[in-house]
Amino acid sequence: MHGVHGRALRVDLADGTALSEEIPELVASRVLGGAGLASLLLHRFCPPRVEPLAAENPLVFATSPFVGTGITTASKIAVATKSPQTGVIGDSLSSSYLAIALKRTGFDALVVQGAAPAWSVLVVDDDRVSLRPAATLLGLDPAATADALRAEMGSGFRVAAIGVAGERGVRYAAISNDGRLAGRTGAGAVMGSKRLKAIAVRGTRLPAVADPRGLAAAARGLAERSLGPGTAKYREVGTAANVAFFDRMGVLPTRNFQSGRFAGADAIGGETLLLEHHTDKHGCAACTVGCEHRYRTRDGGPTTEVRLEYETLFALGSLCGVADPNAVLRAAARCDALGIDSMTTGATIAWAMECRERGIDLGVPADEIPAFGDGAALLRTIDAIGDRRGLGDLLAEGSRAAAALVGQGSEAWAMHVKGLELPGYDPRKLQTLALGLAVGTRGACHNRSSAYEVDFSDRLDPKSEATARAEAAAGAEDQAALLDSLTLCKFLRHTLHDVHEEAASLYTMVTGVPTAADDLRLAGERITNLKKLFNIAQGWTRADDTLPPRVLVDEGETTLLSRPWLDQMIAAYYRVRGWDEDGLIPAEHLERVGLADLVELAPVAAFAGR
């Protein structure tokens, strides 16, 4: 099989032992790479019901056959672990040169196990593996950590690092590389629990592809199309364009989902930011789209420049009622520097803001609790979270855990699914999205289930019955799993004539394994089932597939949802999936999707040396 090395590197931080694990071709072709491969390795090496911050919880990094091939946007790395925020699978992707560097080492994936006796940096230099002391790096932000390591070790190394939040166990700490974050579900906290400040990777060899000439032509064509109308929004305005439109449609989460309209939407909208705060834009590693827009504060205070996406903008803006773009930009930069997920940060602070509004005792003086709309308090609270200081120590647990600790009915406005806070789409008016969020394997995530696309189209009648919603949600979820496993950017999906047909053609040219569109449809379904299988092993139950109570009842904001309707859609989703009525996967279904033997086939250990 071309395009892969067929092996993973497994490192035990406790003693520095490194093993090479064979990844048989049958396994590689079934899970493709990226999120699929990372999920399989996690399933293989993570004990059932493990405590996420225990040394036994592995941290997996995986590349894909497409990484390093010249296919635009494909330089992505998948990270998987058992999430300390949700207790289920925590899989994240980020685009960076780290993916290419890791693949150049001669391994398709890296599995980090155990915990180092002292703060360390894991160095993988081709097949040489070592641990270096990291004491001098503690307290540095991720970018400074990478700069320090590359200055010392050489610029050929690519670095993934955690910030102070990861060091201090903030449960939604991220792993940062090249300024991009594997942001959601707290992989940075797991890395911190292993006393691993950074990973530095350098390599010299990429595997050959099966059809270099054909692939080069296809990659050129795709790169040209990537500059067409299907990505114009991302290139010209960026995802920040969502703010004004979502507000107009009444689906912009505002003041902790108390409303779908925000009076300050124009002030923080993409069109305004572009005209008044924009500095430049970039493409991430090996990408021709160039959607990364950067903005600068313009209020006379200390200048801050930061990359900003819609999800950060809504979470630190409308969700917290903050209409000052300068405050939002500073808050975003602060999250990046601390190394925390800006979405959960904003959502957890919004929960605290509503607690203040309702007079809930959070164990600190009331005036220390931030109020909706107070940009300065937002910044102070973010710093406190990073330091785990005062109220920040509570909020560092995320909204679900914080509400459980505080009680007083505050669970009712903790806006999460399985512990992961909702993205910037109000599900009350987006029914297919609502289902996708409820059943999502990593919790409320728009990236793992882009079912909102169905709601933002004419594909379904607004009065569609549950089965149609279920089929649409499952299809969107499987397509996301496919793209995350091939490590193709979802921003490309509208430039592909047919996602499965074109992806199959590319996969065949890279690997030499004849692959049809239907094979990839099944692969997407298989990978979704694999993630679900992991969750079941970790204790998932039917009760976990739900939505926050706020969106299921009219609270002045009209909802198209209700608990019976959601339950009806979930039941239909399980039927469409071939699962039983409790959402468990029957053995014959594991056979059908090609998972039954796969878990058994997962990597066979072979010694590779230290």
Add this chain to the structure above:
Amino acid sequence: MSGAEPRCEIELFGVPRLLAGARSLPAAGGTLGELAADLGARCPALVGKVIDGETGWLLDGYTFVVDERFTRDSRCPLTPSSSVLLVSSVAGG
């Protein structure tokens, strides 16, 4: 159609808003197809970027939202009270 009496105010978002330099523009038409053609005639900045100069219809990547329903059906009928939005068809982030 450009001389026809305006039938509705089209609200613009994202790229269309930036190209037009306006939050909304008036246009006339009994159907979305006629409305799009009239919009292109009134706002040349949209032609070639959002509206096809030859067909007068939307280029790939854009959609209308009529009375809160997404549609690219050029035959979609309009009434004087129709709410019409023009936005990228690439939903979300």
